[in-house]
Amino acid sequence: MPVQRGYRQACGIARGLDIVGERWSLLVVRELLLGPKRFTELQQALPTASPNALSDRLRELADAGVVRRRQLPSPGNVRVYELTTWGRGLEPIVVALGTWALAAPPTAEQRFVSVDSAMLTIRTFFEPTPEQPEATLRVELRDHGPAGVFGVRLTSSEAEVAHEPPEEPDAALVTTTDALLAAFGGDDLTGLVAGDAVIAGDSEVVRRLVANVRIRPSADRH
CATH class of the missing domain: 3.30.1050.10 (SCP2 sterol-binding domain)
Incomplete structure (x- = not known):
């Protein structure tokens, strides 16, 4: 992640946010917890994320070692994104965040559920x-x-x-x-x-x- 967007702190929380704190990053992780997906499938799951923003997040997560790109063998022969072993370690964090947030009622605009x-x-x-x-x-x-x-x-x-x-x-x-x-x-x-x-x-x-x-x-x- 570019230095100018980092927190520049040694604290583990700050270092974690440097990796997954950008908008859409944790939702990309959420969408890959049940298995790999193609870019178009991620777009469908995150419909308000622009293609450029989604591409940026995937590139940054891949550079950080959270996500990897993989080419499926024939007959599929398509590129998918999947969590690395280290990336899968984010599941309890994502789940805990989501469970914590249930105490806050959703707003009128928070209607879509992937x-x-x-x-x-x-x-x-x-x-x-x-x-x-x-x-x-x-x-x-x-x-x-x-x-x-x-x-x-x-x-x-x-x-x-x-x-x-x-x-x-x-x-x-x-x-x-x-x-x-x-x-x-x-x-x-x-x-x-x-x-x-x-x-x-x-x-x-x-x-x-x-x-x-x-x-x-x-x-x-x-």
Whole structure:
């Protein structure tokens, strides 16, 4: 990062902000936590970031060792961006920041939720029930098109989220991002069904997923 934009302090917090403190940097990290993405996919997830700003952040993060560029083999043969091992170490920091900020209500203009952000909500706030068996789901958020397809595996300790859906899931859910977020923490599927969700397979697995995602701010502002 150019020296003129740095804090010029030896403090670890200042040094960290020198690396990821520029606008869009941490959101780029957020979008890569579930796996690599092409530049166009990052643009879709960060629609108000200009192409130049996004290119600058990716270049700076790559120079700092947080992100790397990789060419996928044929037949894909496209360039993607992914987090390095060191870059993945930012996940608990990004999650903690997001959880802390939940205590502040969103403004009227803070409406857009990227698909990876919605699915990271599952990974962050799912509260497992140890006695329940492992189950897999295919989740499709239809307002995001092909980018909205994910696989979720519920275990006795966590919810694993990936861009690749399982071949034979126990259940499948097709809905919208807003409907999914609104359903989290509820103990039935009434809201989802009313919102034109499509559920296939074991509906109890879907109920378990949405009911056990309990979004809790880390602190009370008051």
